[in-house]
Amino acid sequence: MQSPPGKPEIHKCRSPDKETFTCWWNPGTDGGLPTNYSLTYSKEGEKTTYECPDYKTSGPNSCFFSKQYTSIWKIYIITVNATNQMGSSSSDPLYVDVTYIVEPEPPRNLTLEVKQLKDKKTYLWVKWSPPTITDVKTGWFTMEYEIRLKPEEAEEWEIHFTGHQTQFKVFDLYPGQKYLVQTRCKPDHGYWSRWSQESSVEMPNDFTLKDRSRSHHHHHH
Template sequence: MKQNLASSVRFILLLFLNVECLNEQSPPGKPEVLKCRSPEMETFTCWWKPGSDSGLPTNYTLLYNKEGKEQIYECPDYRTAGPNTCYFDKKHTHLWTSYNISVKATNEVGSNISNPHYVDVTSIVQPDPPVNLSLQVIQSAGILYLWAKWSPPPLVDVRSGWLILHYELRLKSEEREEWETIFVGQQAHYKVFKLHPGLKYIVQVHCMLDHGKWSEWSSESYIQIPNGNVQYKREQQCNPDNIQGSPLEGLSY
């Protein structure tokens, strides 16, 4: 009787261990294509989220084909944009073309593939934020205003005229919760009036191309609005664009 009971216990333990081993050694979980983004309508990157690895080494392959074409291609560059990404350079980016993108996960037991993710480059354009935001307080003809300047994101070639950026600026004093957002247009500078003397302001800008989404907001820039009169050196009064250095350089109170 005891021997039969011991045999039954051993059988149950072995069955349990076999089930556990089968659970550990199973095909990988289903990966997910999170998003694709083009910063300048010439290249784009896709990001994916791995599924469970089932405790086994798992290899991921991004596969795609183009609308109306049967041939399947593999990701041209897994390194440039970081882990779990695929970067498409100019040679592999074609406008007005629909891409059918999937990610395949494979281990020694089996494989799993994501749901298809359809991409048209013109619909995923989101530039990087503007850079080099600088702030100056200027007083001209008794009127005090804030002069904000910035540069377009480096990847967007605006000099050729093929790509046109539009900008928005937002600002608020440190004491307030709500931002005031101003549509600037195509110019990379703006004058802000109706400032409150003695307050410190936070300013950001973002941009978008004719097609696509607004970029993320730029890094925050800060400036203190003086209480007294502001006077600039004569050579700086003519053109605020010539002003360089820290936000308050050249000011006297």
């Protein structure tokens, strides 16, 4: 049985930096026929309807809006239309304000340093840089960060929210273990980035152990 196409669904729209954005959709059923998809949009308060400027850059079932087509503080009303020989159908419209759909690139330059306090206690000092955001003029970004870490063999990550800080000290790690660490960020309105690439560090064995035997010593007195 051939039939009109099923209803497509706009899956998500995301901007890396408030300068460009992409919308992705999930096609509905194709009704057993070749089906064409188009994305159309208008801006709130304007009469004109436009078609997607670029279906290629962001891959299949997507529409990419370059700088030229991206405005801040404008609401885009976006619809995906599916058409075959038997008829057509449209997604529910999605209302998009680019300011609220930012999903930044992950933070950069994650560095790990094993440090020691005066009392010989070791800790891991984790530092990173914000993602490269090309243009700060378009709106102020306040980023929040998380780091996560785990011993190489472990299943579970330990997560620390670090607020706006781009550094964090982790205490009480197991000596002699190799730890994997990642970081991610999120703008004040928007979505968490992917986790960054893993960095790893080996917690030293020696002085932590001396430390322990010394503290055991105290307990005996």
